[in-house]
Amino acid sequence: MASSNLSFVLNKPNDVSFEERPVPKLQNPHDVLVAVNYTGICGSDVHYWQHGAIGHFVVKDPMVLGHESAGTVVEVGSAVKTLKKGDRIALEPGYPCRRCPACLSGHYNLCPDMVFAATPPYDGTLTGFWVAPVDFCYKLPDNVSTQEGALIEPLAVAVHIVKQARVQPGQSVVVMGAGPVGLLCAAVARSFGATKVVSVDIVQSKLDFARSYAATHTYASQRVSPEENARKLLAVADLPDGADAVIDASGAEPSIQTSLHVVRMGGTYVQGGMGKSDITFPIMALCLKEVTARGSFRYGSGDYKLAIDLVASGKVDVKALINGVVPFRDAEQAFKKVKEGQVIKILIAGPNEKVDKAIDTTVDENKLKAAPVTGSTGCC
Template sequence: MTSTATAQNLSFVLEGIHQVKFEDRPVPELKNPHDVLINVKYTGICGSDVHYWEHGSIGQFVVKEPMVLGHESAGVISQVGSAVTTLKVGDRVAMEPGISCRRCEPCKGGKYNLCENMAFAATPPYDGTLAKYYVLPEDFCYKLPEHLSLQEGALMEPLSVAVHIVRQAQVSPGQSVVVFGAGPVGLLCCAVATAFGASKVIAVDIQQPRLDFAKQYATTSTFMPSKVSAIENAERLRQENDLGAGADVAIDASGAEPSVHTGIHVLRNGGTYVQGGMGRSEIHFPIMAACSKELTLRGSFRYGSGDYKLAVGLVSSGKVDVKKLITGTVKFEEAESAFKEVKAGKGIKTLIAGFDS
C-alpha cells in the first residue's frame, strides 16, 4: 500500500479483476506546448469503469497491464504549456478524456469521436483520470463558469454523451421522445430532450426507484414494461401516453434487447431510433418493422465536436440540472468501496474526490 503522506501523484490502479491498488506515480510532464497539467478534483464512477473492475475487459479492450481507472473528471489547471493561450493556472475545467489523432479521415471529416487512433482515458492501454494529476491538450479542457461547481464539472462527461445521443436523434421542439434506461445517461437524455423542446419525454425502466426519480427529474411520464412481448409493451406505452401512431424518437440507453425491440415497435412510421446503450455484441433485431416503417436508425458513440461546449452551456443556463444526480462524494482513499457501492446499484452518480496530500 502506497503511503499517502508522501505521495506526489497518487493513482487508483486496476491490476486485474477485483484487484486494485493505490500507487504513487510520477507527476506527468508537459511534452507538447499545447498541453496543460490538471489537478483532478472530482471523478464520477462510470459503468465502464465498474465493468473493467468486474470483468477485466470490454469487448476487444482487455486490461493487460496495470491501468489507472476513471474518465469523468473536472479539476484545476496547475501548469500550462508554452503555446497555451485560452487557459491559465487556477482555471477550473471540465476534462474531455479522449484525445483524437487529428489526422485520420474521421478526425479530418469532423467526427473525431470515431478516430481510428483514439487515446481514451481508462480504456486499455491508456491510463485514466483517477490520479492527482492528468495531462490534456488545452482544447480538450472546458473552462467552468464561476457559478458552476467542480462537482458539476465532473458530470459534463456523461452529459456530453447524452447531448451526442439527442443530437444524433435530431430532437426538435414539439416531438415525443421515449428513453429506455433510467440510469445516469438515460436520465440526462431525458433532460437534454426536454431542453431541446420535446413536448413529451417518457422514461422506461424495470426498476421503480429509478422511474420515481425520473418522474421528478426531467420527464413528462414514466413506463414500466410488463413481462409480455415487445409489441404488447409498445402498444400499452403508446396508449398510456397518447402517442397516437407512435413516438417521434426512441432512444435506448440500456443496451437491453427487450428495450431495443420495444423502441423499434413504439415508433411511428418515419420515426428515428438511436442506440446509445451497449449490451451484448449481437442481438436479435426486428428488422421487418424497421424496414416497413422506414425508420432512421443511428448509433451513438461518446461525444464529438461541440458536445462538451453545449453540455456546459445547458448546465450554466439552468436548462439541465446535473446536481440532482449526485448521490454522494467519497474520499480518494475510499475509491474501492465506492466501486462496490456502484456495482451494487446504489445511488445514481457517485463522485470520488481528488487526492490532496
C-alpha cells in the same frame, strides 16, 4: 504544489490498488497539467473492474480507472493562451489523432486511434494529476461547480445521443433506461424542446426519480413481448401514432426490441446503450416504418461546450444526480455502491482534495431507493 499523484489502479478483475505514480509532465507546448478534483464512476469503469474487458478492449496490464473528471489547471504549456493556472475545467478524456479521415471529417469521436482514458491500454483519470491538450479542457463558468464539472462527461454523451436523434421542439421522445445516461438524455431532450419525454426502466424507483427529474411520463417495462410492451407504453404516454424519436440508453435486448415498435412511421431510433454485441433486432419494423436508425458513440464537436452551456443556463440539472462525494481512499467502496445499483452518481475526490466526511453510503431516498440493476450490461 501538493504533489500526491496517488492513482487508483485496476490490476486484474476485482483486484485494485493505490499506487503513487510520478506526476506527469507536459508533452508539448499546447498541453496543460490539471489537478484532478472530482471523478464520477461510469458503468464502464465498474465493468472493467469486475470483468477486465469490454468487447475487444481487454485490460492486459494494470490500468488507472476513471474518465469522468473535472479539475484545476496547475501548469500551462508555452503555447497555451486560453487557460491559466487556477482555472477550473471539465476534462474531455479522449484524444483523437486529428489526422485520419474521421478526424478530418469532423467526427473525431470515431477516430480509430483514439487515446481514451481508462479504455485499455490507456490509463484513466483517477489520479492526482493529468496532462491534456488545452483544446480538450473546457473552462467552467463561475456558476458551475467543479463537482458539476465532473458530470459534463456523461452529459456530453447524452448531448451527442439526443443530437443523433435530431430532436425538434414539440416532439415526443422515449428513453429506454433511467440510469445516469438515460436520465441525462431525458433532460437534454427536454432542453431541446421535446414536449413529451417518456422514461422507461424495469426498476420503479428509477422511474420515480426520472419523473421528478425530467420525464413527463414513465413506463415500467414488463415481461411481455416487445410488441405488447410497446402497445402498453404508447397507451400510457398517449402516443397513438408512436414516438418521434426513441433512444436506447439501457443496452438491454428487450428494450431495443420494444423501441422499434414504439417509434412512429418515419421516426428515429438511436442506439446509445452498449449491451450484448449481437442481438435479435426487429428489422421488419425498421423497414416497414422507414425508421432512421443511428448509433451514438461518446461525443464530438461542440458536445462538451453545449453540455456546459446547458448546466450554466440551468436547463439541465446535473447536481440532482450526485448522491455523494467520497475521499480518494474510499474509491473501491464507491465502486461497490455503483455495482450494487445504490447510487445514481457518486464522485471520488482527487487524492489532493479534502473531503469533510468519510464515504457517504446513505443514499438520498428522494433520489433513489436501493435496487439491483439487471439487464444493462455496462458495455458488453
